[in-house]
Amino acid sequence: MVTANAEIGVIGGSGFYSFLDDVTETVVDTPYGPPSDSVFLGELSGRRVAFLPRHGRGHHLPPHRINYRANLWALRSLGVRQVLGPCAVGGLQPEYGPGTLLVPDQLVDRTKARQQTYFDGEPLPGGAVPNVVHTSFADPYCPEGRRVALKSARGRGWEPVDGGTLVVVEGPRFSTRAESKWHAAMGGAVVGMTGHPEAVLARELGLCYTSLTLVTDLDAGAETGEGVSHAEVLRVFGENVGRLREVLFDAVGALPASEGRDCLCTHAHDGWDLGIELP
Ligand SMILES: [Zn+2]
Numbered sequence: 001m002v003t004a005n006a007e008i009g010v011i012g013g014s015g016f017y018s019f020l021d022d023v024t025e026t027v028v029d030t031p032y033g034p035p036s037d038s039v040f041l042g043e044l045s046g047r048r049v050a051f052l053p054r055h056g057r058g059h060h061l062p063p064h065r066i067n068y069r070a071n072l073w074a075l076r077s078l079g080v081r082q083v084l085g086p087c088a089v090g091g092l093q094p095e096y097g098p099g100t101l102l103v104p105d106q107l108v109d110r111t112k113a114r115q116q117t118y119f120d121g122e123p124l125p126g127g128a129v130p131n132v133v134h135t136s137f138a139d140p141y142c143p144e145g146r147r148v149a150l151k152s153a154r155g156r157g158w159e160p161v162d163g164g165t166l167v168v169v170e171g172p173r174f175s176t177r178a179e180s181k182w183h184a185a186m187g188g189a190v191v192g193m194t195g196h197p198e199a200v201l202a203r204e205l206g207l208c209y210t211s212l213t214l215v216t217d218l219d220a221g222a223e224t225g226e227g228v229s230h231a232e233v234l235r236v237f238g239e240n241v242g243r244l245r246e247v248l249f250d251a252v253g254a255l256p257a258s259e260g261r262d263c264l265c266t267h268a269h270d271g272w273d274l275g276i277e278l279p
Contacts, residue, residue, distance in 0.1 A: 006050035045253025063193035090219035116197030131275035145210030164189025180221030
C-alpha cells in the first residue's frame, strides 16, 4: 500500500528534479508492472510533487518501450491528480523553429503498438475486471493546466504558441520527408513520440494532463537540409532545458488546488461504471 504523498506529477527527464533538496526516491509497483523508474518526491513552490523520468535514468527506454500505463497508475497511486508532461518535439511548420515552446490543445495518434487503455477487459491482480468504457477525449488536455502553462511561460519572457496539434508517432525512428509533409498538411503543428498514450491514460484515470512541447528541430518535411539529427535535438534541448524547468516549476506553483477541480478532465467518466477502483 502506497501512501498518498504527492499532488502534482511531472513526467520528464532527470534535469527537472536532480537539483532539488530533500528528494525522496520511492519504488512503486503497479498492476501493469513497474513504471519507467523510481518516483522522486519533493516539495516545490509549496506543492508536493512527484517526478518520474519518462525514459528512466540514463534514458534507456525508447518511446515505444515505455510502460505508460504503469507510469500514470503509479503517479495516481501516490496521490497525484494533475500532471505536467514536457517533451521534445519536431516543428512541422517553418514558423515553429528550434526553441519554440508550444502548448498543444489537440493531438493526433499515429502510434501503432502501445497499450493505451486500462479498460481492456483484463482482470487486475485483485480480481476486479474493468468494464468496457469509452472515455471522452475530444479535448485531450486540461484547459486549466494549459492556461497555467501559457501564463508561466509568459512570466519568464518566453512567448509560447497557444495551441496546435501534436502528432505522436511510434518511433523510435524519425519521420520520412513524405510522412512529415503529410503530418504538416493535415494540420499538425509539432511531432513527437511520447505524448500518446500518456494523455489518454491520464484522462482515463481522471487526471488533469498538460503537455508542454519544446521544438528541438524542424522535422524532415519542413527541413531543407539533412533532416533531423539526434545531435541537433540534444543541442537545442540542452540550450532550453533551463528555462523550460523554470516555466515548469512556476506552473507547478500556479496549478489550481487538486481538491474541488471541476474541469472537463474530472468529468470524462460521468455516467460510467468503470468496474475497477482507481488507485
Ligand atoms: Zn483538468
